[in-house]
Ligand code: HEC
């Protein structure tokens with residue numbers, strides 16, 4: 489993308505509210521800072537996280553997301569968003585407030601370096617979800633999910649998260665949170681607009697679809 493276009497987009501106001509939906513801006517300095525995160529240091533810092541997110545970041549609890557194999561830039565952004573309350577969660581806000589930016593970069597490097605969760609279940613009949621992911625829905629002006637999240641579900645471009653292998657319950661819960669805007673840290677409100685058009689059943693099926701994606 490050309491620089492001018494990128495800076496125009498970055499300067500655009502958030503859709504849903506006057507306040508920016510996230511304080512994280514991907515300047516080259518910020519990007520280099522996250523890229524220089526120390527995974528070994530992150531591994532030590534991760535000890536208190538493992539009770540909920542699993543030993544290497546593969547969650548065994550449906551409501552808790554896996555972190556292993558996620559984009560480091562996405563993880564850093566979420567920790568930062570929790571710390572400044574751009575994303576609210578009673579558990580994570582308190583934890584993130586206790587971390588320095590360096591800790592966040594180190595933790596992001598550690599979890600990103602771990603292998604993502606392998607799909608654990610056989611695919612159920614999820615034709616409708618598959619259509620939404622691969623084709624979207626013209627009537628609702630719904631862009632296929634894979635345009636952004638990748639056709640392997642592994643995410644891309646700094647802060648579009650990997651979804652493949654993630655806990656289905658967490659995926660559905662966070663989609664519902666985008667739908668009712670209780671989660672509002674998505675830049676330009678894109679995920680809120682998308683989730684708003686999805687039905688409860690679709691959200692449930694999309695969660696299972698991505699959890700099962702290999
Ligand atoms: C007591 C349980 C608990 C502990 C301990 C915990 N987390 Fe979390 N974490 C959660 C829950 C629950 C969520 C989902 C919250 C939400 O819906 O916003 C979450 C979400 C996250 C997310 C966002 C994931 C995504 O896909 O958007 C990140 C990143 C994260 N935690 C990192 C950490 C790190 C790093 C630590 C340790 C320093 C940690 N967590 C400790 C429960 C926990």
Ligand code: HEC
Pocket residue numbers: 553565620621631632633634635636637647648649650651659660662663673674675678679682694
């Ligand atoms: C225009 C690009 C775009 C499209 C299309 C898109 N997403 Fe997203 N999605 C994003 C971005 C960017 C984020 C990260 C928001 C943030 O910074 O917290 C995200 C976050 C998510 C999350 C939260 C993941 C986590 O770990 O917390 C889920 C779940 C999700 N998207 C599901 C979907 C589904 C299902 C579709 C299709 C119906 C879809 N997305 C279509 C850009 C997109």
